[in-house]
Amino acid sequence: MLLHLMHVEFIFIFKGLVFTFTLYNTPFVALTEVTAWLLHYLPGEEAVFSFLLFHVYLADLAENSLLNKLIRKSLVESSHRVEVLQRDPSSPLFSVKTFEELHLKEELLRGVYAMGFNRPSKIQETALPMMVAHPPQNLIAQSQSGTGKTAAFVLAMLSRVNAAVKYPQCLCLAPTFELALQTGRVVEQMGKFCADVKVSYAVRGNKVPRGAVIKEQIVIGTPGTTLDWCFKLRLMDLKKISVFVLDEADVMINTQGFSDQSIRVQRALSQDCQMLLFSATFEDAVWQFAERIVPDPNVIKLRREELTLNNIRQYYFLCENNSEKYKALCNVYGSITVGQAIVFCQTRRNAKWLSLQMIRDGHQVAMLSGELTVEQRAAVIQRFRDGKEKVLITTNVCARGIDVIQVTIVVNFNLPTNQLQHPDFETYLHRIGRAGRFGKKGLAFNMIERYNLSLLHRIEEHFQTKIKKLDPDDMDELEKIEY
């Protein structure tokens, strides 16, 4: 609790009327003086004054105002920021070329500019020439979260597609339903000046009758449904695919992930199909595996210390127990004056519990986890994109790829861990990458119980980064946070 220099709101009832007044930057000693003064002038039954209630209220107020300050101070955007970053060679958004210099087709240039993009990012500038070269070349590419990988591979697919023929020629797999929908929308938007190019969604819930054939040239799907479309329902012919994209490729080929399904699709492709693998993270073993399954690839790889983005500031609250974590979260919630937040839990059960708890306490939050139906999932994410709920409580299902530019805060209510209870470094990076898209400023708050502190330190060590402890009791420390 903050007991020095705080904003103090006095509430008292006198002759049946409620009076309030606020003293700003009050030292604690002044509290006792003002209390004595009140009790002197408003004696007996006339003065109702609950010191206990009054204290709790003060502490919350003070904590909230500190967070508020931090959040406001850190997130105010400069409209020139992206432009400045794109001219800074150390930024992942840096580019020397313009989109014109990347020799895109006229209709694609129009699509890019209609999306409001002015210059390519580093990954777009570097990867695009490789991807559209003749003869086609394979690529394994890594670039930090929120740096525009989607546009890079979508432009590659749209550059290669032949609108005149009506069967799938480009296939892109993504790990989740939400991400496949999102990527499909980017294809539709970017390709809106490409006459007759259409997109189909191989995702759960998109029912295509047996015996039908897919005429759309670009298919975006999740591995399971795509496998059904290709092998069980025979809706499309993998031998006719000329560009195969694996987004979030590390998880798609990792045995813990979707490996069996993705690899089965990949093996059925023709020899000359171009393969493009993208992710922000590739653990060493996964990278080696990727190089084994992709023939003769071009490679764009980051060093580990380049992975974290300095536009995303990371903090942690040290909490004694779950209820302290919950209280810290409510304080963050109360302080969101800019943008939206995503709160990550480790299990569906946690996410459900947390959202019920918050709703019961009068907060308006949305919850998305794998146990919802696809209709519910689509509706929840859409409402969140539209800003109808400011907070989304979720599991790792939203950890990767989801791009909601208004998200400025990510909270790890539980740190991501693997089955051995070791920190899941990749998921941590993807989760915090939901904030701070394309150079925007973001904040990541980790709620840490003392026994989990070592996990946090291992994350710091792994990425050679600093996660700063936040202590709402120490105003001076918070005041010093510069951005």
Ligand SMILES: Nc1ncnc2c1ncn2[C@@H]1O[C@H](COP(=O)(O)OP(=O)(O)OP(=O)(O)O)[C@@H](O)[C@H]1O
């Ligand atoms: N050249 C550009 N200029 C301006 N904005 C861009 C540009 N390229 C992409 N963006 C925007 O940047 C945001 C992030 O892009 P995207 O989702 O492709 O990132 P990503 O690299 O795939 O990240 P993640 O690893 O989290 O999946 C999107 O909102 C996109 O519209």
Ligand SMILES: [Mg+2]
């Ligand atoms: Mg992405």
